[in-house]
Amino acid sequence: MKKLINKIRFFTALYLGKCAIYLLRFTGSGGTSFPGKLAMTICPDILRELGAKYRIFMVTGTNGKTTTARIMEQILQENRIKYISNKSGANLISGLITTLISDVKLNASPTSPTALLEVDEAAFRLSSKHIHPAVLVVTNFFRDQLDRYGELYNTLNVVKEGILNNPETTLVLNGDDSLCASLGKDVPNPVVYYGMDELAVPEDNNRTMSSINNDASYCLYCKTKYEYQYYSYGHLGYFKCPNCGYERPELTANVVRIPAMTSEFSTVVISTPSGVFEANINLPGLYNIYNALSAVAFAEVLGFSHKKTIEALSSFESGFGRMESISLGENNIQVILIKNPTGFSQVLKYLSSVYNSSVICFMINDNIADGRDISWLYDVDFEPLKNMQDNVSQIYVSGTRAEDMAVRLKYAGIFTDHVSIEKDAQNMLDFALDTLKPGETLFILPTYTALLDIRKILKKRFKLKNFWQ
Amino acid sequence: MYEIKICHLYPDLLNLYGDYGNIQALVRRLEWRGINVSVHPISIGDPFLPDAYDIVFMGGGPTNEQEILHKDLLGLKKAPLIEAVENDTVFLCICGGYQLMGQYYKLSDGTELECLGAMNHWTIDHEKRMTGNLIFEIEGLKQHPDSLVVGFENHSGKTYLGDGVLPLGKVLYGKGNNGEDGYEGARYRNVYCSYSHGSLLPKNPGLTDEIITLAIKRKYKDFVSLQPLNDHIETAARENLIKRFLNTPNSPK
Numbered sequence: 001m002k003k004l005i006n007k008i009r010f011f012t013a014l015y016l017g018k019c020a021i022y023l024l025r026f027t028g029s030g031g032t033s034f035p036g037k038l039a040m041t042i043c044p045d046i047l048r049e050l051g052a053k054y055r056i057f058m059v060t061g062t063n064g065k066t067t068t069a070r071i072m073e074q075i076l077q078e079n080r081i082k083y084i085s086n087k088s089g090a091n092l093i094s095g096l097i098t099t100l101i102s103d104v105k106l107n108a109s110p111t112s113p114t115a116l117l118e119v120d121e122a123a124f125r126l127s128s129k130h131i132h133p134a135v136l137v138v139t140n141f142f143r144d145q146l147d148r149y150g151e152l153y154n155t156l157n158v159v160k161e162g163i164l165n166n167p168e169t170t171l172v173l174n175g176d177d178s179l180c181a182s183l184g185k186d187v188p189n190p191v192v193y194y195g196m197d198e199l200a201v202p203e204d205n206n207r208t209m210s211s212i213n214n215d216a217s218y219c220l221y222c223k224t225k226y227e228y229q230y231y232s233y234g235h236l237g238y239f240k241c242p243n244c245g246y247e248r249p250e251l252t253a254n255v256v257r258i259p260a261m262t263s264e265f266s267t268v269v270i271s272t273p274s275g276v277f278e279a280n281i282n283l284p285g286l287y288n289i290y291n292a293l294s295a296v297a298f299a300e301v302l303g304f305s306h307k308k309t310i311e312a313l314s315s316f317e318s319g320f321g322r323m324e325s326i327s328l329g330e331n332n333i334q335v336i337l338i339k340n341p342t343g344f345s346q347v348l349k350y351l352s353s354v355y356n357s358s359v360i361c362f363m364i365n366d367n368i369a370d371g372r373d374i375s376w377l378y379d380v381d382f383e384p385l386k387n388m389q390d391n392v393s394q395i396y397v398s399g400t401r402a403e404d405m406a407v408r409l410k411y412a413g414i415f416t417d418h419v420s421i422e423k424d425a426q427n428m429l430d431f432a433l434d435t436l437k438p439g440e441t442l443f444i445l446p447t448y449t450a451l452l453d454i455r456k457i458l459k460k461r462f463k464l465k466n467f468w469q
Numbered sequence: 470m471y472e473i474k475i476c477h478l479y480p481d482l483l484n485l486y487g488d489y490g491n492i493q494a495l496v497r498r499l500e501w502r503g504i505n506v507s508v509h510p511i512s513i514g515d516p517f518l519p520d521a522y523d524i525v526f527m528g529g530g531p532t533n534e535q536e537i538l539h540k541d542l543l544g545l546k547k548a549p550l551i552e553a554v555e556n557d558t559v560f561l562c563i564c565g566g567y568q569l570m571g572q573y574y575k576l577s578d579g580t581e582l583e584c585l586g587a588m589n590h591w592t593i594d595h596e597k598r599m600t601g602n603l604i605f606e607i608e609g610l611k612q613h614p615d616s617l618v619v620g621f622e623n624h625s626g627k628t629y630l631g632d633g634v635l636p637l638g639k640v641l642y643g644k645g646n647n648g649e650d651g652y653e654g655a656r657y658r659n660v661y662c663s664y665s666h667g668s669l670l671p672k673n674p675g676l677t678d679e680i681i682t683l684a685i686k687r688k689y690k691d692f693v694s695l696q697p698l699n700d701h702i703e704t705a706a707r708e709n710l711i712k713r714f715l716n717t718p719n720s721p722k
Binding site (some may be wrong): 143151152153214217218223225372373374375376377378379401403404406407408410411412413416421 | 470481482484485486487488489490493497513531532533534536537600601602621624666667668672673702703705706709
């Protein structure tokens, strides 16, 4: 009898969830989390029931989750593996459930037996009790919105707890990140590490700010200051504790050389146990090389051929607000999400590699999803922007904290006459498009909820795809 | 030519909430007035010389990092830091730095962590974190248009002030020291303490200039006053938040 009730409950949750998905899509609002929430209220066990039907690959970490998931998706596609994913970045429990509900047939059997899920760090711990991934890729740990997540070590511990619930999951970890690499210590799980060789690290690495705002300069185990053979960015690099000996682990997938880094792509030489190969990565920036590398390590775990991986790296599409481009004939608009100091600093570094002149819009909101505390703007290294300011014809600041951003730029040494405050997103875009001279690129750098705002406006104007597609 | 030396205490450990912005605000506002300024990072193992600096800054850090520096702070640096405070060196201490200047930090299990003891205040750990925007009024800044200081607080410790220590300001929005007595921060000799990060100084140039003026006057007896600067962006940022969180702009409830 109890079994029957559970079954009724499960199917009611499933069907109502499915109805909610169709209704929300029909009305054009997307709704990537409400259907999951609804289903979970009716059947609290729904994630476990659905999850058991899939082979699951997961991605978590502070930065690069969405891009990494996109590259992994492309790798699955190249290898002709049918999969479902939470493309829109709805990475909380409700989003995971919505994704699975949308995939299963009416008899609850999966349409695509593989699920690729990007998951928020705290949601990973919650989900880890219900679903057990075959592979977990962890990108990195950087300080994030402190008022939401608390201190960095809490986030690390949250992921660690989740891993303890999944001793059979293969872990794909960033070996250059002393925090991330620690997840592979003293666990029964199979582990592979990825990272960067010294020769690959760009020489011009500016250490001024990252040495000040280092998230992990002291040993996690014995609190002695690490010695670094080299840094790649932030606290990533070849670390070693002179006291207890904790050091960058041996790598399974490593970048041995970066023959080219342009404003559109990077060319890298990657070494894995099955051989060395060269590949073009379809996105610029050092941090995207790390994202690509974690996906390569994932492909290695699954035993995919290098040929397919190379195809995938050169052809994947960037995710929601992650370097999305809109071409307008003579001009180009590029939207890049910013959400924490390291990510923002890396984006500015990327902008400084762009040679043509540009107009830049910073959109800073302080809603809960953005983090209500904007002090993180002061942890961002604006030196690259300062050095390139002759190449920037105008800077706009927008969003609920537009003025704070203007203050930040002033104290970073950016000429204040270059900066216009335009709080309304629609107005900002109109002005920015008007200022744009032929050949210039318009960079829009929004925080999370500002991205939702600007994307809605851009979608109306330039007919972008719906974000859940 | 005037010259100001700033000591940044434990910059590699106490750098949690955009604290670097405070250093940047001090540096820029000195530079914009043609005053020479240098910043000296002092961390674990480095000696602190009590007479070497005009302004000492100590920020906040995660619990783990505060544990790392605890021994160093209470060992090598304790006496010279107290000497600097008693010699009227200008200090700015934020959040964790503020707590560390006091007598002790009492954990929820009753354990008392010894602090520097440079000032007579103490902190008691509290279950519920006090997180949010913070607006407070500094009495002495009344003549400036910006007697209202705007920041963001995020702390679980409740701080109480003992004899000899005055509050920095009166809370108009947010919790402040303990969410009970309506006060925020602390003043003792030339030490300024606050729970407000965000960063505190860039958006509140009135307070920044008061700190700078104090430091220059202490070193150069002939110094009269700072040359005014154009602060309209800073004022706009502050007024945006004052309007948002207090009912009428510029007049406290």
